[in-house]
Amino acid sequence: MPAPSTDFKRVLRQLTDKEKEDLLLKAVRRDAELYDLVRYEILPDVDLRVVQDEHAERIAELLQKANGRVMSRALARALGKAAKEVARAKRITKDKRLEVDLNMYVLRLVLDEYQSYFDGYFHLFYVATVRFVLRTAKLIPKLHEDLWLEYQDEFNDILRTLRAHDKHRQLRYPLPTELELPA
Known part of the structure; x- marks a missing residue:
């Protein structure tokens, strides 16, 4: 997206409040992410916790609705969509901790509900x-060192x-035994 030119900014300042409102409403109707961003920025009752809860619900729904002939393949696709949902939440809030919290939520959900699909062919x-x-x-x-623990x-x-699964030996890259933190 190009940077707004000075002419664009000048014309934008000259618009009336009603014209600005109409323009903003038109923009947020076309782009759901822009709607979420504007909602997060201007509404006082939409804070970090609300955004996290909404995205956590969407992620859980994505994994629950995964279906197909091969369930492990459908779950892998749903996990990819969940990663995109986490990235969207981070773009809206610009909060690294929210991204880690949602990632941990996804991993908890996968290990609690769908771990049996690891054993398939x-x-x-x-x-x-x-x-x-x-x-x-x-x-x-990348978070503050107080949060590492x-x-x-x-x-x-x-x-x-x-x-614990034997499949970790077949990976192309080694799976670490523990979280590696800088000294």
């Missing part, structure tokens, strides 16, 4: 989950659960 869901775990492992050290135990439990 197809490795796709297991591999998608491992990739999601590795992506989350890269995000946690908050996630470390739960994350190490997730890694132990994934390493």
